[in-house]
Amino acid sequence: MxxxxxxxxxxxAVHHLDGPCLVIAGAGSGxxxxxxxxxxxxxxxxxxxxxxGAITFTNxxxxxxxxRATHLIGARAAKDxxxxxxxxxxxxxxxxEGPRVGLKEQFSILDSDDVLNVLKDAGGTTDMGQARHWQWxxxxxxxxxxxxxxxxxxxxxxDERAAAIVMERYQDRLSAYGAVDxxxxxxxxxxxxxxxxxxxGKWQDTLRxxxxxxxxxxxxxxxxxxKQLVGERAMFTAVGDDDQSIYGWRGATIExxxxxxQDFPQLKVIPLEQNYRSTSAILxxxxxxxxxxxxxxxxxxxxxxxxxxxxxxxxxxxxxxEAERAVARINALRSEGKAPNYADFAILYxxxxxxxxxxxxxxxxxIPYKVSGGQSFFDKAEIKDLCGWLRLLVNxxxxxxxxxxxxxxxxxxxxxxxxxxxxxxxxxxxSMFEALFAETLHTVLPRRAVDQLxxxxxxxxxxxxxxxxxxxxxxxxxLLMDWLxxxxxxxxxxxxxxxxxxGAARWSNVLDFVDWxxxxxxxxxxxxxxxxxxxxxxxxxxxxxTISVILSLAERGEEQDQVTLTTLHASKGLExxxxxxxxxxxxxxxxxxxxxxxxxxxxxxxxxxxYVGITRARTTLAVSTLxxxxxxxxxxxxxxxxxxxxxxxxxSQTKEDPREKLxxxxxxxxxxxxxxxxxxxxxx
DNA sequence: TTGACTATCTTTTTT
DNA sequence: AGATAGTCAA
Numbered sequence: 001m002x003x004x005x006x007x008x009x010x011x012x013a014v015h016h017l018d019g020p021c022l023v024i025a026g027a028g029s030g031x032x033x034x035x036x037x038x039x040x041x042x043x044x045x046x047x048x049x050x051x052x053g054a055i056t057f058t059n060x061x062x063x064x065x066x067x068r069a070t071h072l073i074g075a076r077a078a079k080d081x082x083x084x085x086x087x088x089x090x091x092x093x094x095x096x097e098g099p100r101v102g103l104k105e106q107f108s109i110l111d112s113d114d115v116l117n118v119l120k121d122a123g124g125t126t127d128m129g130q131a132r133h134w135q136w137x138x139x140x141x142x143x144x145x146x147x148x149x150x151x152x153x154x155x156x157x158x159d160e161r162a163a164a165i166v167m168e169r170y171q172d173r174l175s176a177y178g179a180v181d182x183x184x185x186x187x188x189x190x191x192x193x194x195x196x197x198x199x200x201g202k203w204q205d206t207l208r209x210x211x212x213x214x215x216x217x218x219x220x221x222x223x224x225x226x227k228q229l230v231g232e233r234a235m236f237t238a239v240g241d242d243d244q245s246i247y248g249w250r251g252a253t254i255e256x257x258x259x260x261x262q263d264f265p266q267l268k269v270i271p272l273e274q275n276y277r278s279t280s281a282i283l284x285x286x287x288x289x290x291x292x293x294x295x296x297x298x299x300x301x302x303x304x305x306x307x308x309x310x311x312x313x314x315x316x317x318x319x320x321x322e323a324e325r326a327v328a329r330i331n332a333l334r335s336e337g338k339a340p341n342y343a344d345f346a347i348l349y350x351x352x353x354x355x356x357x358x359x360x361x362x363x364x365x366x367i368p369y370k371v372s373g374g375q376s377f378f379d380k381a382e383i384k385d386l387c388g389w390l391r392l393l394v395n396x397x398x399x400x401x402x403x404x405x406x407x408x409x410x411x412x413x414x415x416x417x418x419x420x421x422x423x424x425x426x427x428x429x430x431s432m433f434e435a436l437f438a439e440t441l442h443t444v445l446p447r448r449a450v451d452q453l454x455x456x457x458x459x460x461x462x463x464x465x466x467x468x469x470x471x472x473x474x475x476x477x478x479l480l481m482d483w484l485x486x487x488x489x490x491x492x493x494x495x496x497x498x499x500x501x502x503g504a505a506r507w508s509n510v511l512d513f514v515d516w517x518x519x520x521x522x523x524x525x526x527x528x529x530x531x532x533x534x535x536x537x538x539x540x541x542x543x544x545x546t547i548s549v550i551l552s553l554a555e556r557g558e559e560q561d562q563v564t565l566t567t568l569h570a571s572k573g574l575e576x577x578x579x580x581x582x583x584x585x586x587x588x589x590x591x592x593x594x595x596x597x598x599x600x601x602x603x604x605x606x607x608x609x610x611y612v613g614i615t616r617a618r619t620t621l622a623v624s625t626l627x628x629x630x631x632x633x634x635x636x637x638x639x640x641x642x643x644x645x646x647x648x649x650x651x652s653q654t655k656e657d658p659r660e661k662l663x664x665x666x667x668x669x670x671x672x673x674x675x676x677x678x679x680x681x682x683x684x
Numbered sequence: 685t686t687g688a689c690t691a692t693c694t695t696t697t698t699t
Numbered sequence: 700a701g702a703t704a705g706t707c708a709a
Contacts, residue, residue: 057698057699058698058699059698059699085698085699086699087698087699088699090699109699111699112698112699128702129702129703181699182698182699183699185699186699246696247696247697247698249695249696249697250696250697250698350695350696351694351695351696352694352695352696352700353693353694353695353700356700567695567696567697568696569695569696569697570696570697588695591695591696593695605696609696630693
């Protein structure tokens with residue numbers, strides 16, 4: 001967003017420094033400007049950069065905020081700002097205070113896959129679905145601040161009681177491993193601050209002013225952590241929008257917004273209502289929809305961009321037809337010259353699977369597109385396995401990588417052995433890999449286990465040596481294939497999959513990965529012009545070292561001129577000139593599962609989702625419904641979503657179009673004439 | 685009864 | 700794209 005004079009509400013938000021402040025930032029109201037300007041203001045008021053904390057939910061948001069801040073206040077000042085996600089702030093706290101909560105200094109963080117494996121182990125099942133269900137339930141409990149005992153008390157049925165029991169064993173296992181999961185990154189610092197005034201005071205002194213972005217997405221544990229951090233001084237600014245709270249299903253609660261004025265009576269609430277994104281026609285539809293929800297804080301968006309095109313309401317005969325119409329619309333707007341780029345378009349939908357039909361239609365029309373969200377290549381289990389090995393080669397103290405590598409493929413080293421090893425490494429304050437070669441290891445583990453660990457250690461050392469001394473694409477490929485053969489990875493994939501085809505598909509992903517890594521080891525890289533460029537050869541280890549950087553760059557992707565396909569959830573915070581809202585039907589948006597009954601709260605969240613979708617659009621918005629839609633075997637009648645009526649598109653705008661006025665006048669005169677005529681004929 | 689193949693059907697997702 | 704339920708054959 002271009003630098004622009006702040007409006008009065010934004011200025012008020014930026015300059016309110018002496019107490020707690022809640023900024024209700026409507027969609028497109030320039031909240032990031034407010035946050036970055038406020039940081040600048042805080043520096044001006046004498047706060048040191050290192051004492052200002054800004055908390056976001058995603059790494060992407062944190063990075064963007066840092067970029068904006070750097071732009072505004074310069075790299076030197078920005079570098080000391082504490083801008084991080086809730087989770088990385090948790091890591092920071094735990095790294096410093098780990099021992100106080102019984103954590104070794106080099107604790108591991110398990111990702112979602114690791115957690116699933118531990119749960120399968122702890123719960124004694126191989127059933128993926130069951131493990132997922134436990135993971136989900138346990139995570140929700142943790143996000144409400146419950147430990148295993150609390151969970152057992154609140155468990156409503158046998159299913160939940162079983163989950164609570166698994167949770168207890170899961171926690172035991174985590175502490176044996178010296179590991180934490182994502183949820184612990186918030187709850188452990190909270191527990192620490194609640195019980196340890198010294199640690200709390202220390203962190204309150206470090207983060208003297210706190211800014212919390214997307215406050216409506218906080219869960220109760222995160223809110224408690226914020227409360228502990230800001231303490232009695234209550235120097236903070238929360239920025240959020242109750243109308244854009246769409247993550248209730250994963251523990252976020254707008255109760256946190258209601259509680260804020262109760263917990264901080266001196267709270268200053270500042271709504272930002274001027275929108276710098278959309279036309280009036282679009283904002284009117286958005287305001288009308290969201291007005292149906294009960295409000296916590298009243299606000300109504302407006303903009304200075306004029307009425308603009310009316311919101312288009314489209315009806316399609318079915319999914320395929322809808323996709324065709326989307327394509328037609330893109331082509332039409334482009335040929336009218338209203339949209340120079342494909343990147344000006346987005347197609348938004350409720351559920352991921354809806355993307356498929358659109359992909360097909362776009363491919364056929366040869367329109368470039370990208371599907372945002374969805375699983376990336378590097379999220380696949382087999383790729384993560386191999387990345388685990390490579391990470392361990394690079395940094396042998398990376399315990400999560402160690403755990404992953406040592407257990408895939410299975411080599412007779414189970415949780416008992418690993419528990420012993422972890423305890424040992426915790427006691428001697430070294431990594432698990434280091435512990436593996438300790439002289440005294442045999443005093444805590446049986447001979448056989450120690451032998452197996454040594455065997456693994458030798459494999460790693462040998463592999464590390466070879467990776468360090470192997471250069472160039474061809475040699476790298478040979479080395480990597482040798483390694484996979486040695487550890488029997490292909491067999492492991494084929495064995496662990498019920499279906500041989502699935503196993504083969506996974507193996508083919510592995511081969512792609514080998515190809516990817518070895519190409520990066522150098523030799524020759526062909527540029528797209530066809531010209532071949534000689535690159536410097538790199539060792540396999542060097543490539544492995546940069547892998548995480550390359551991954552995050554690959555994830556970002558170069559900006560290309562493509563139509564965006566994305567879920568409504570993933571669209572929050574983004575904007576496009578032309579937005580196509582697909583499948584706005586009862587059952588889909590609002591979504592309704594077969595067995596579930598719709599609570600008012602659920603419906604309100606769905607309505608907010610619609611609101612988020614509408615407010616993504618800058619200049620044109622098309623809302624599409626299906627007259628027929630596929631359900632089960634047959635095609636059923638599609639009922640337009642109630643949200644369409646709620647947009648009240650037929651209602652004329654406040655400032656009446658002169659042509660409309662004229663039309664109405666004519667009608668009135670005609671009516672009068674009719675009455676007169678009737679009176680005359682009666683008189684006759 | 686079991687097993688393989690096919691048809692069907694998907695909520696939303698970050699750390 | 701991936702899991703799962705259902706179907707058909709041995």
